[in-house]
Every structure is written in C-alpha cells, then in structure tokens.
Amino acid sequence: MARQRSVFYLMTVPALLLFFTFHTIPVIQGIFYSFTNWDGFSPSYDFIGIKNYLSVFQDGDVLNSYLFTFKFAVLTTLLVNALSLLIALGLNAKIKLRQFFRGVYFLPNVLSVLIVGYIFNYLFSNVFPVWGAKTGIEALSGNLLGSMEYAWIGIVIVVVWQSLAFNSILYLAGLQTISEDLYEASSLDGAGRWREFWSITFPLIASFFTINMVLSLRSFLQVFDQIIALTGGGPGRATQSIAHLIYTGGFQGQEFAYQSANSVIYLIVIVGISFVQIAFLQKREMDM
Amino acid sequence: MQKKTNWTATFLIAFGTLFILFPLYMTVSIALKTPEEMAESLFALPTGFHLSNFTKAIELTNFFQAFKNSTVITIATVLFTLLTNSMVAYAVARNRREKFFKGVYYYFISALFIPFPIIMLPIMQLTTALRMNNPSGLIVLYIVYGLAFNIFVYVGYIKSIPKELEEAAIVDGASIWGTFWRIIFPLLGPINATVGILTCLWAWNDFMLPLIILGKPEMATLPLVQFVFQGQFSTDFNLAFASYLMALSPMVILYLIAQKWVINGVTQGAVK
Numbered sequence: 001m002a003r004q005r006s007v008f009y010l011m012t013v014p015a016l017l018l019f020f021t022f023h024t025i026p027v028i029q030g031i032f033y034s035f036t037n038w039d040g041f042s043p044s045y046d047f048i049g050i051k052n053y054l055s056v057f058q059d060g061d062v063l064n065s066y067l068f069t070f071k072f073a074v075l076t077t078l079l080v081n082a083l084s085l086l087i088a089l090g091l092n093a094k095i096k097l098r099q100f101f102r103g104v105y106f107l108p109n110v111l112s113v114l115i116v117g118y119i120f121n122y123l124f125s126n127v128f129p130v131w132g133a134k135t136g137i138e139a140l141s142g143n144l145l146g147s148m149e150y151a152w153i154g155i156v157i158v159v160v161w162q163s164l165a166f167n168s169i170l171y172l173a174g175l176q177t178i179s180e181d182l183y184e185a186s187s188l189d190g191a192g193r194w195r196e197f198w199s200i201t202f203p204l205i206a207s208f209f210t211i212n213m214v215l216s217l218r219s220f221l222q223v224f225d226q227i228i229a230l231t232g233g234g235p236g237r238a239t240q241s242i243a244h245l246i247y248t249g250g251f252q253g254q255e256f257a258y259q260s261a262n263s264v265i266y267l268i269v270i271v272g273i274s275f276v277q278i279a280f281l282q283k284r285e286m287d288m
Numbered sequence: 289m290q291k292k293t294n295w296t297a298t299f300l301i302a303f304g305t306l307f308i309l310f311p312l313y314m315t316v317s318i319a320l321k322t323p324e325e326m327a328e329s330l331f332a333l334p335t336g337f338h339l340s341n342f343t344k345a346i347e348l349t350n351f352f353q354a355f356k357n358s359t360v361i362t363i364a365t366v367l368f369t370l371l372t373n374s375m376v377a378y379a380v381a382r383n384r385r386e387k388f389f390k391g392v393y394y395y396f397i398s399a400l401f402i403p404f405p406i407i408m409l410p411i412m413q414l415t416t417a418l419r420m421n422n423p424s425g426l427i428v429l430y431i432v433y434g435l436a437f438n439i440f441v442y443v444g445y446i447k448s449i450p451k452e453l454e455e456a457a458i459v460d461g462a463s464i465w466g467t468f469w470r471i472i473f474p475l476l477g478p479i480n481a482t483v484g485i486l487t488c489l490w491a492w493n494d495f496m497l498p499l500i501i502l503g504k505p506e507m508a509t510l511p512l513v514q515f516v517f518q519g520q521f522s523t524d525f526n527l528a529f530a531s532y533l534m535a536l537s538p539m540v541i542l543y544l545i546a547q548k549w550v551i552n553g554v555t556q557g558a559v560k
Contacts, residue, residue, distance in 0.1 A: 019396065
C-alpha cells in the first residue's frame with residue numbers, strides 16, 4: 001500500500017514543480033527586481049533599495065492609472081452585476097424561445113476581447129457619430145473615445161457589453177438552484193414581486209453574488225486588451241490602466257525595475273481588496 | 289404547474305438582444321461591403337458578396353498560418369489540461385486531509401489572486417532564457433496557469449464522487465494509476481466539458497500571453513495577427529472587418545454547434 005500511495009505524489013509533484021518554476025519564481029523575481037535599477041536589457045544592475053517604491057508613490061502617471069482603473073472597475077462591476085442579474089431573472093422567467101435567447105445572450109463571451117474592442121472602436125468613431133448627426137443628439141455626434149473626459153465611459157460600455165454574457169449565465173445557474181415551491185408558498189402568502197425578490201431570490205443566490213462581485217472586480221482591475229484596442233491609453237493618459245502602464249513602461253519605456261515595483265504594489269492592492277470584499281460579502285451572506 | 293408565458297419579460301429580453309446583435313450585424317455587413325457601399329449607407333445590407341475583402345485579408349494577415357497556430361495551441365492546451373489538471377486534482381482531492389496535499393491545494397488556489405502583470409515582465413525574461421518563446425512554450429504556460437482555477441473546480445467535483453467505487457477497484461487489484469484512468473477520469477465527463485470549454489475559449493482568444501511570449505511573426509495567433517495588422521492597415525475598414533470576422537468565426541461556429549453544451553458546461557462549473 002505504501003508503494004501504491006507514492007503514485008499520488010507522482011501525480012502532483014511534476015505539476016507543483018512546473019507551477020513553482022513558471023509562476024512562483026516569476027513572482028519572486030518581480031519582487032526582487034523591484035529593488036534594483038534594471039532596465040530589462042543591460043547586462044548589469046544595482047540594488048537601490050526602496051527607491052523605486054518611493055518614486056512610484058510620487059508618480060503622477062501611476063496615480064492617474066490607479067484612479068482611472070478603480071473608477072472604471074468599480075462602476076463596471078456594479079453595472080455588470082446589476083444588469084446581468086436582471087437578464088438572468090428574465091432568462092429564468094417563463095418566456096418564449098428561452099433556449100434561443102440564452103444562446104444569444106451568451107454569444108459575446110466566445111468572442112475575442114481584442115477584436116470586440118476593435119469593432120466597437122469603429123462603431124464609436126464612425127457609426128455612432130453618423131447616428132448623432134442624423135438624430136441631432138449632441139452626445140453621439142463626436143467620437144466618444146477621443147474625449148479626455150468621457151473616453152473611459154466608452155471602455156465601460158464595451159466591457160459591460162461583453163461581460164454580461166458570462167455573469168448572466170452564472171446568475172442563471174444560481175437561480176436554477178432555487179426550488180419553485182418557495183415562490184408558490186410566498187404567492188399564497190400574498191407577497192409581491194419586489195418582496196419576493198428581496199426575501200427569497202436574492203438571499204438564496206447570495207453566494208453567487210459574492211463570487212460574481214469578487215471575480216468581476218478582480219478581472220476589471222486587470223483591464224488590458226480593451227485598452228489596447230479602444231484607446232491605447234489615450235487621449236493623453238486619460239484611460240491608461242495599471243496593466244497597460246506596466247506593459248508599456250516595462251517593455252517599451254525601459255522602466256523594467258520601476259514597473260516591477262508598481263506591480264508589487266498592484267499585487268498587494270488586489271489581494272487586499274479581494275480579501276476585504278470576500279470577508280464583507282460573506283458576512284452579509286450569513287446575516288441574511 | 290404550468291405557468292403562463294410572461295410577455296413583459298419576453299419583450300424585454302427580446303429588446304435586449306438588439307444591443308447584442310447590432311454590433312455583430314455591423315461586423316458582418318461591413319466585412320461584406322465595398323467602401324463605395326459604405327459611403328452610400330452605413331447600415332444597409334450589403335448588395336452582394338464581396339469576397340475580395342476576405343481574399344485580401346487572408347493574404348495580408350497570413351491568415352492560414354495564424355489559424356493553424358491558434359488551432360494547434362488551443363487543441364494541445366485543452367487536451368493536456370484535461371489530462372494533467374484532472375490528475376493533479378484527483379491526488380489532491382483524495383488526500384486532502386494530509387498536510388502536503390492540503391498545502392498544494394491552497395498553494396494553487398492562492399495564485400488566483402495574483403494579478404498577471406506582476407509576472408508579465410519576468411516571464412518574458414524566463415521564456416526567452418529557456419528558449420520557450422514559441423508556441424510550445426505558450427502551451428506549457430497555459431496548462432500550468434490553468435491549474436489555479438481548474439484545481440478548484442475539479443476538487444469540488446471529485447469530492448462528490450463516492451469513494452466506494454475506487455475501493456472496490458483497489459480490492460480487485462487495480463492500481464491507483466489504473467483506477468484513476470479507468471474509473472475516475474470517465475466519470476469526470478461533465479466537469480471535463482466545463483474545463484475544456486473555458487480553456488478552449490481562453491487559449492483561442494487570449495492576447496496578452498502571445499503578445500509577450502511569441503517572438504517571430506510566423507508564430508502569431510489570430511488575435512495577435514489582428515493587433516499587428518491593425519497597426520499597418522488601419523484605413524481600409526472593410527478589409528479589417530473581413531479579417532476580424534474570419535478570426536471570430538471558428539469559435540462562433542463551434543458555439544452554434546455546441547451551444548447547449550457550452551452553456552450547461554459553464555453553469556455546471558458555477559454550481560459545483
């Protein structure tokens with residue numbers, strides 16, 4: 001039996017080693033480089049202690065990218081979760097062509113984020129303005145993505161458009177775990193739709209709400225492909241996300257070590273937020 | 289109990305699909321139109337099939353090469369992910385009271401919280417040093433990075449499979465190895481579908497890792513080709529959209545064929 005059990009180790013250890021090599025070591029390296037002045041190309045570099053960190057905290061571009069990313073991620077998370085919950089309720093109701101509609105609503109999820117970005121980029125610059133001119137709606141007449149003030153809204157629209165698919169299906173999965181009997185009982189008690197939602201539906205899918213909120217915020221804080229396809233971080237640096245800044249600064253701006261420091265701070269922020277969010281939302285789950 | 293059709297919900301849901309279908313309609317129609325037709329009316333249906341957009345796009349993007357790269361990378365990634373990640377999860381799930389395996393479980397899961405940009409710069413260095421800046425290297429990275437999420441999903445599912453089945457097999461003289469492949473792996477069907485679908489979508493559509501890892505233009509995947517192509521020929525929109533459409537279609541076609549399966553797969557992954 002002892003020899004048998006060694007099979008379990010054989011099944012695990014190679015994966016463990018690979019994961020350590022290609023994930024953990026790079027994380028450690030990233031942290032290590034953040035204390036140096038390496039540009040990513042030169043043969044040598046020096047230790048400079050926490051100098052990178054001190055500079056990151058005083059860097060206007062970094063601050064700007066954090067502000068944009070948070071503003072974007074928080075608003076998108078709220079919008080996506082509210083809308084996808086609504087869509088899921090609709091798709092779970094007794095509607096005609098239910099399978100067909102479920103199919104359509106999930107479609108955006110199989111499309112490449114980058115290409116969806118390119119398609120919307122064209123819509124924003126060439127199609128919506130034509131509409132704006134025809135209908136006389138001022139807000140549509142210019143290219144939204146070219147506006148310093150409002151370009152970020154364009155990115156919100158595209159990300160919401162695509163993310164609704166996956167989140168709706170997850171909420172739908174949650175809704176399907178609720179037994180019909182509960183609704184029958186509540187309608188006998190004379191509960192209205194609104195009451196039904198807050199007293200039965202929402203509490204029973206609370207764990208799905210937690211998962212969806214945490215996953216969405218985490219992925220929206222890492223927004224990258226859409227930025228590349230829609231604005232390239234512009235106009236100016238108005239829509240430069242943290243991931244985009246680390247990429248452009250680290251690869252093209254020769255700020256390898258400096259952006260490593262930025263990554264470490266980013267890591268701490270994301271881990272911190274995820275834990276606070278989980279703790280807060282789970283506590284709410286139990287109170288219900 | 290037969291409930292009556294909810295017409296308000298039906299109407300609202302139908303209305304909502306317009307927002308999803310409009311950009312897709314525009315993509316198809318722009319890809320099929322000529323610049324002259326576009327100038328006349330942006331929204332009208334194309335009058336004929338202008339396949340020249342497609343043939344030109346195929347040439348300019350080296351489409352078939354990129355298609356082959358994407359296909360090879362996706363198939364290999366899905367196949368090896370299913371075979372290896374399920375195995376690791378099995379070992380972890382069946383021994384999760386032991387310190388070592390419990391540690392392995394939390395080690396993998398914790399990686400879910402690490403944002404990709406922190407490893408972005410070092411991983412490029414590492415893959416270049418190991419000469420892994422090619423499709424094979426990319427496949428290895430997808431399989432390894434998938435572990436964080438897949439272990440979570442697989443372990444949850446394997447826990448629900450009764451242990452008696454394996455115990456009976458072991459009593460009959462089967463090895464653990466044999467038990468896994470002959471008894472457990474076939475039972476993982478539904479969850480393999482979930483993991484397979486999500487991995488397939490990820491590997492096919494991913495842009496960031498290929499951007500960082502793949503060195504030579506002839507290695508480029510479909511999303512990467514669009515990126516390079518966009519930079520060089522950004523003025524001919526009909527051409528660009530033909531190229532987008534060709535890059536999007538394989539997954540759309542696959543989805544249309546396996547639609548019910550895909551949605552159920554994703555739902556299953558969520559409920560477990």
